[in-house]
Amino acid sequence: MKIKSQEDFWSGMMFIGFGLLAMFISRDYPFGSAMRMGPGYFPIVLGGMLILFGVIVTLTAFKFEGPAIEPFAxxxxxxxxxxxxxxxxxxxxxxxxxxxxxxxxxxxxxxxxxxxxxxxxxxxxxxxxxxxxxxxxxxxxxxxxxxx
Amino acid sequence: MEGFEGLAQLFPNLMLGFQTAVTVQNLGYCFAGVFLGTIVGVLPGIGPLAAIAMLLPATFNLPPVGALIMLAGIYYGTQYGGSTTAILVNLPGESASVVTCIDGYQMAKNGRAGPALAIAAVGSFFAGTVCTLIIAVAGPPLAEVALKFGAPEYFSLMVMGLIASAVLAHGSLLKAIAMIFLGLIFGIVGTDVNSGMSRFTFGASGLADGLSFVVVAMGLFGFAEILSNLGKGKDAQHRELLTKKIHGLMPTWHDIKISIGSIMRGTAIGAFFGTLPGAGPTISAFSSYAVEKKMAKDNSMFGKGAIQGVAGPESANNAAAQCAFIPTLTLGIPGSATMALMLGALTIQGIAPGPQVMTQRPDLFWGLIASMWIGNAMLVILNLPLIGLWVKLLQVPYRYLFPAIMVFMAIGVYSVNNLDMDIYLTVFFGLMGYVFVKLKCEPAPLILAFVLGPLMEENLRRALLISRGDPTVFLTRPISAGFLIATALLLFFMILPAVRKKREEVLEEDAAA
Structure with missing residues (x-):
């Protein structure tokens, strides 16, 4: 497996990172149920979705060719x-x-x-x-x- | 009959609006807004978003009506300033004026900068006038419909707006959707209204009220923009300045004759896209250019200085900029990142935008509408004589400009809460925005999601509470289902290979220019 698009690979990693962080921080917030959403419900769901999309973006980086990341100033x-x-x-x-x-x-x-x-x-x-x-x-x- | 009564109310309503807007003070605010907005819009590398974020603090101490009028002025000013640089130096001040560069700059090279600027101003003014009327006529009935919206409808509408903004963003759709989720997460920071629990605050008291949207916008769009400009080579900062003297502003009779149709079509296209949540000036300008190229009897001039190529897109982007107020004011749902900022500014003034504004604060609503028109008129009056000044401003080297911009941003951010924390957070979002630029992740959907986040959570919670936790409520209520079906169709079409290719073409052209 070779990373074909550095941009997409690192974008995906960034999304996964933020998603994990969000889920980690909200692990102690009461989750509640769909009917009575606790303060943890929305962040955990969003964190999960972000990880999901992060994984998809990362996977596309192996499939589609993309440019290298321009150097940072x-x-x-x-x-x-x-x-x-x-x-x-x-x-x-x-x-x-x-x-x-x-x-x-x-x-x-x-x-x-x-x-x-x-x-x-x-x-x-x-x-x-x-x-x-x-x-x-x-x-x-x-x-x-x-x-x- | 209802519609007729509505129309009959139009005149007294507009009267109220003009009475509110036309005071010496408010005209002053309007003028200041348009003037400052144009200055900042002319400055290279600052789009309307960063410009509004930068100038926002200047409006905090004003009364609500004055603040709103000034903000609207800033908004139009930045849009117009972007066109001015597009024509004069082939440098779009913002993405909506990218197409204007194509023919506008060619006209300027042929010594016809005057007519190009004039037709852009006249087209914008015409579009502004028509769209002001559209808002005045369509606003009240729409607000009436919106009053019947419950939590599920609002939630689905926001889903539609967010997805639309992702579909129209540059680059990868997947990344744009991920940016939405990231934005929603940033929206959570602060105290949860329902449980009183602090979320994502890391124990910092400065975060208890949530992230200030000024901080996020200034970081992502101001700070990051400057970093990316400084990172470009010397050549990129070099601007092809037009040395030719501009003489003769007036378009010829022939120019006007061939532009009238373009202006009208541009206005219609812009009004349509502007009203849709998530769409906006950029896509309108591109569509209008494509239409004009097809409609023209002799399209050999396109790309070499066709005046229709300036008149159409310029009318379209102004129409869209104006009609973007419709969802913001009637539904309380901003359709674009820029509108999200305007909404944030309203909230700071203690006004919760939405259908109630029209009935509770008619002076504010109609005053704003009247001031939109005044702002547009002021742009024409102000800009044509001041073109010389804008040209001078363009000659200032970037190394003098960016420290001045940084100073403005720093004081602007600090003055919101007088908290050093806000400044540190701006740096954080600025660096993050720079990473986004490098990774080609479009920040516009993020900021829209950031503003809508709390509203979305609240409406989701309420919708599910009413339905006893049954998520099908979003599909069994017809209006809500309609929004979701529209969203699904939008996504479906984007996945179709043909449409996908076309979208990439349009947005690529944009990015390449």
């Missing part, structure tokens, strides 16, 4: 995720301005070209612009700097 994946996470963590702890600086600089670093002058100007413009729009304009209650 690791650099943007890492930089954008970290940028977002720091922003989320920082908003309540560091304040608006430091969080925004981290977000914008790290985002810019995810791209192919990174020129400091450009990034600094962009950071200033975006911070002033979003301050004007969100904090001044829409009255969102975010402190500019850490206060505690």
């Amino acid at each position: 690791w650099r943007p994946m890492i930089f954008l995720s970290v940028a977002f996470a720091i922003f989320g963590w920082g908003m309540d702890r560091l304040g608006f301005v430091p969080s925004m600086i981290a977000l914008i600089v790290l985002c810019a670093a995810a791209g192919r070209e990174f020129k400091w002058v450009e990034v600094i100007i962009m950071t200033i413009v975006l911070i002033v612009g979003s301050w004007a729009l969100f904090i001044y304009g829409l009255d969102l209650p975010y402190p500019l700097y850490w206060e505690r």
